[in-house]
Amino acid sequence: MTDKAPLHELPLFEVFIRSKNGLHHRHVGSLHAADAEMALTAARDVYTRRSEGVSIWVVRTKDITASSPEDRGPFFDPNEDKMYRHPTFYDLPDEVGHM
Amino acid sequence: MAEETATAAVLVRKEPDREVLEEAFQVKVDAETRIEPKDWMPDAYRKNLIRQMSQHAHSEVVGMLPEGNWLTRAPSLKRKAILMAKIQDEGGHGLYLYSAAETLGITRDQMYDQLLDGSAKYSSIFNYPTLNWADIGAIGWLVDGAAITNQIALCRCSYGPYARAMVKICKEESFHQRQGYDIMMVMAEGTAEQRRMAQDALNRWWWPALMMFGPHDAESAHTSQSMKWKIKRSSNDELRQKFIDATVPQAEYLGLTIPDDQLAWNAAEGKYDWGEIDWDEFRNVVNGNGLCNRERLETRRKAHEGGQWVREAALAYAEKRQQRAASAPEKKEI
Numbered sequence: 436m437t438d439k440a441p442l443h444e445l446p447l448f449e450v451f452i453r454s455k456n457g458l459h460h461r462h463v464g465s466l467h468a469a470d471a472e473m474a475l476t477a478a479r480d481v482y483t484r485r486s487e488g489v490s491i492w493v494v495r496t497k498d499i500t501a502s503s504p505e506d507r508g509p510f511f512d513p514n515e516d517k518m519y520r521h522p523t524f525y526d527l528p529d530e531v532g533h534m
Numbered sequence: 535m536a537e538e539t540a541t542a543a544v545l546v547r548k549e550p551d552r553e554v555l556e557e558a559f560q561v562k563v564d565a566e567t568r569i570e571p572k573d574w575m576p577d578a579y580r581k582n583l584i585r586q587m588s589q590h591a592h593s594e595v596v597g598m599l600p601e602g603n604w605l606t607r608a609p610s611l612k613r614k615a616i617l618m619a620k621i622q623d624e625g626g627h628g629l630y631l632y633s634a635a636e637t638l639g640i641t642r643d644q645m646y647d648q649l650l651d652g653s654a655k656y657s658s659i660f661n662y663p664t665l666n667w668a669d670i671g672a673i674g675w676l677v678d679g680a681a682i683t684n685q686i687a688l689c690r691c692s693y694g695p696y697a698r699a700m701v702k703i704c705k706e707e708s709f710h711q712r713q714g715y716d717i718m719m720v721m722a723e724g725t726a727e728q729r730r731m732a733q734d735a736l737n738r739w740w741w742p743a744l745m746m747f748g749p750h751d752a753e754s755a756h757t758s759q760s761m762k763w764k765i766k767r768s769s770n771d772e773l774r775q776k777f778i779d780a781t782v783p784q785a786e787y788l789g790l791t792i793p794d795d796q797l798a799w800n801a802a803e804g805k806y807d808w809g810e811i812d813w814d815e816f817r818n819v820v821n822g823n824g825l826c827n828r829e830r831l832e833t834r835r836k837a838h839e840g841g842q843w844v845r846e847a848a849l850a851y852a853e854k855r856q857q858r859a860a861s862a863p864e865k866k867e868i
């Protein structure tokens with residue numbers, strides 16, 4: 436979390452794994468490595484010891500831009516009052532069947 | 535006009551007061567909403583978690599050492615490969631937990647420093663020596679067994695990253711306990727000498743395994759607040775009893791005797807009654823006077839310092855490669 440990691444600490448990477456074709460990559464954890472390539476090898480060693488994945492992404496943690504929880508309300512607010520985006524907003528007669 | 539009001543609102547927006555925040559936090563915890571890294575949390579919650587999670591991570595890492603003692607002397611190639619895989623898992627567990635703890639704002643280096651200078655603890659079970667091969671069986675069966683009992687409860691911990699790490703760890707742990715019990719079965723069915731070794735291992739590991747659950751609830755400094763915050767989901771005594779009830783029949787199956795002459799089935803309560811832990815021994819080991827405390831920390835220190843040049847070399851290499859890539863003629867994107 437802190438940006439002021441001491442110099443000798445290796446950079447932090449977030450690890451994402453696709454468990455099988457057809458599924459999204461999913462965040463599984465993080466690790467320290469000198470660069471992305473070494474992070475990839477280390478991720479394979481720690482996060483896929485039991486064939487948990489067919490593809491790995493590693494991303495420098497500091498390169499991730501995240502929304503902040505304090506703005507959770509205002510940031511996501513615009514969606515709250517658009518109930519017409521949901522199918523249940525529309526009352527259709529039973530006669531039309533499943534739609 | 536609307537814009538002006540918005541600006542004004544930002545200007546007068548005050549930091550919500552701590553009591554309100556704490557109350558909202560507790561409501562979230564009570565509703566089983568997981569707390570995530572950037573969410574507001576009381577300082578004491580953060581501190582408590584950092585202490586518990588780093589201690590847990592250190593235990594995984596130091597826990598590799600007693601078993602490492604038998605890697606070169608495992609009785610067969612099969613056992614050696616299994617033990618190697620098990621120890622590698624424990625290293626991975628350490629990593630998952632360190633990473634989860636880092637989301638709370640402590641750095642990996644700070645945690646290593648706390649372990650090496652003795653200010654952070656690790657499970658005192660790992661300060662006992664592994665004297666014969668059956669100890670490797672007893673560790674998998676009892677020590678990993680006790681750890682699993684603890685960790686299953688932690689899968690529902692209120693802090694998201696900790697709970698997720700626990701789920702992943704629990705998936706890997708069951709192999710650890712089973713390979714340990716498998717070793718015990720072979721020894722218990724073996725020669726008289728092998729049976730004697732198995733019994734000896736059980737005699738030495740039983741009580742320290744029970745100590746892994748920590749002090750009795752009445753004496754546990756952190757329990758009640760941790761339960762309220764749902765960092766802990768079951769108390770030390772509850773988990774210990776659960777472990778005993780599950781393990782006694784397993785010892786009976788092996789034909790081995792649990793070293794507790796007060797152990798007896800209590801039909802009325804549907805659980806085992808058992809003797810008392812030697813709390814003097816517990817405190818002694820926690821305070822650094824166990825058989826292997828110094829050796830374990832010394833080994834960790836050497837490993838950490840010995841790896842320093844590797845980390846530096848890896849960084850230097852990464853930097854060199856980056857510079858080379860920067861000065862190389864531009865490649866076409868494909």
Ligand SMILES: [Fe+2]
Nearest residue numbers: 594623624627
């Ligand atoms: Fe573990």
Ligand SMILES: [Fe+2]
Nearest residue numbers: 624678707710
């Ligand atoms: Fe384990």
